[in-house]
Amino acid sequence: QSALTQPASVSGSPGQSITISCTGTNSDIGHFNSVCWYQQHPDSAPKVMIYDVTIRPSGVSNRFSGSKSGNTASLTISGLQAEDEADYYCSSYTSDNTVVFGGGTKLTVL
Amino acid sequence: QVLLVQSGPVVRKPGASVKVSCKASGYTFLTSHISWVRRAPGQGLEWMGWISPNTGRVDFAQKFQGRVTLTTDTSTRTAYLELRGLRSDDTAMYYCARGLKLNWFAPWGQGTLVTVSS
Numbered sequence: 001q002s003a004l005t006q007p008a009s010v011s012g013s014p015g016q017s018i019t020i021s022c023t024g025t026n027s028d029i030g031h032f033n034s035v036c037w038y039q040q041h042p043d044s045a046p047k048v049m050i051y052d053v054t055i056r057p058s059g060v061s062n063r064f065s066g067s068k069s070g071n072t073a074s075l076t077i078s079g080l081q082a083e084d085e086a087d088y089y090c091s092s093y094t095s096d097n098t099v100v101f102g103g104g105t106k107l108t109v110l
Numbered sequence: 111q112v113l114l115v116q117s118g119p120v121v122r123k124p125g126a127s128v129k130v131s132c133k134a135s136g137y138t139f140l141t142s143h144i145s146w147v148r149r150a151p152g153q154g155l156e157w158m159g160w161i162s163p164n165t166g167r168v169d170f171a172q173k174f175q176g177r178v179t180l181t182t183d184t185s186t187r188t189a190y191l192e193l194r195g196l197r198s199d200d201t202a203m204y205y206c207a208r209g210l211k212l213n214w215f216a217p218w219g220q221g222t223l224v225t226v227s228s
Contacts, residue, residue, distance in 0.1 A: 040149075098171055
């Protein structure tokens, strides 16, 4: 199972919106509505920001939103804040009954 | 409060084995699977496998088949990851995570740094 494809880096200024894409295949993103997005700050464990493509867990800011079209999922962060600077990972359940992550995207808030 | 607390950092020589523990509290241990994920220096997250404490069923990412053993001790609410035949590229932070639903993992343990060095 190959890793999902994400851009290595994205950047934006405070207050702006950014979108991170995550491309998979018909065996993962395209087949299941089980896309999650994780945020990881340095020296911290990952934290889930979105599950089941679009759902925000309790306590996650509504500035974070998820979507999916075909084999590509996206995470949008609106009203960028300095605290959003982190690494972001998408993940999907797969037809092999396994889980695959994306390579990760480093978000820089300028 | 749901918590996963992992064992401390370890150093191993190439070819050796390591066993990392993950003690759960604050929820019914049998109701959620435990996944193991690692992050090597300069790399991204990599899912290794999961285990159901209720049934003992395990599934692994293909690259870890035959080199990883996942177990649980329901009496102590602890999950274990054993990795054999360690290589330098196994140097990584290893995380356990509670699986709420398939790939929805929350919370995560604090991580265990495994360093493989001669």
